[in-house]
Amino acid sequence: xxxxxxxxxxxxxxxxxxxxxxxxxxxxxxxxxxxxxxxxxxxxxxxxxxxxxxxxxxxxxxxxxxxxxxxxxxxxxxxxxxxxxxxxxxxxxxxxxxxxxxxxxxxxxxxxxxx
Amino acid sequence: xxxxxxxxxxxxxxxxxxxxxxxxxxxxxxxxxxxxxxxxxxxxxxxxxxxxxxxxxxxxxxxxxxxxxxxxxxxxxxxxxxxxxxxxxxxxxxxxxxxxxxxxxxxxxxxxxx
Numbered sequence: 001x002x003x004x005x006x007x008x009x010x011x012x013x014x015x016x017x018x019x020x021x022x023x024x025x026x027x028x029x030x031x032x033x034x035x036x037x038x039x040x041x042x043x044x045x046x047x048x049x050x051x052x053x054x055x056x057x058x059x060x061x062x063x064x065x066x067x068x069x070x071x072x073x074x075x076x077x078x079x080x081x082x083x084x085x086x087x088x089x090x091x092x093x094x095x096x097x098x099x100x101x102x103x104x105x106x107x108x109x110x111x112x113x114x115x
Numbered sequence: 116x117x118x119x120x121x122x123x124x125x126x127x128x129x130x131x132x133x134x135x136x137x138x139x140x141x142x143x144x145x146x147x148x149x150x151x152x153x154x155x156x157x158x159x160x161x162x163x164x165x166x167x168x169x170x171x172x173x174x175x176x177x178x179x180x181x182x183x184x185x186x187x188x189x190x191x192x193x194x195x196x197x198x199x200x201x202x203x204x205x206x207x208x209x210x211x212x213x214x215x216x217x218x219x220x221x222x223x224x225x226x227x228x229x
Contacts, residue, residue, distance in 0.1 A: 032215050043119070043205055043220035051215045090158065094214050100170040101146055101209050101218060105158035 002027045006106035021076040023091030032094040033074040081113045119221035133194040140208030147189040152203040201228045
């Protein structure tokens with residue numbers, strides 16, 4: 001079985017400050033890890049993914065994430081937050097031993113960036 | 116390239132009715148997955164289709180079904196609607212089924228069951 005935990009329902013940060021959105025996962029094999037963002041009344045937009053290789057992954061809109069196998073974490077980060085980054089963020093995982101594209105999502109973290 | 120499209124965007128039904136939702140994937144994508152999003156349960160996987168075959172199925176009752184056509188378009192059907200079926204239904208497409216390709220999501224169909 002595969003699972004994802006996003007321990008924070010909401011993260012508040014001031015514009016210009018660094019932000020971190022936390023994600024931990026559980027899979028029986030090795031993971032494929034993804035971050036998506038959802039704006040109101042919209043579908044999910046892909047931000048970045050970890051498949052293999054460098055533990056630091058860079059994605060869209062200045063976001064990056066660090067894969068930590070020993071801590072089974074894949075935290076999303078950005079050096080300087082923008083008000084427009086305010087949205088709902090989802091971490092997702094796939095066990096590479098499972099066939100197909102089925103993703104298991106975390107519960108989501110609402111990011112609020114205050115001016 | 117056009118994105119994933121879903122029709123209709125909004126639906127209102129009453130308990131006991133049935134509903135069909137449609138999804139057109141990105142051109143060239145042959146894998147289509149469906150997810151249900153609710154405030155209480157979050158995002159849950161419904162099923163995945165590839166080349167007209169169901170590849171995976173989530174933990175949903177048999178009232179939820181789907182299919183994929185030869186042009187990769189997909190439909191999902193929910194019969195005997197219940198109040199708890201009110202949700203945002205998201206369709207996602209992907210180039211293949213290797214699992215490392217990201218999925219591209221449509222805007223969703225918001226279903227309200229009265």
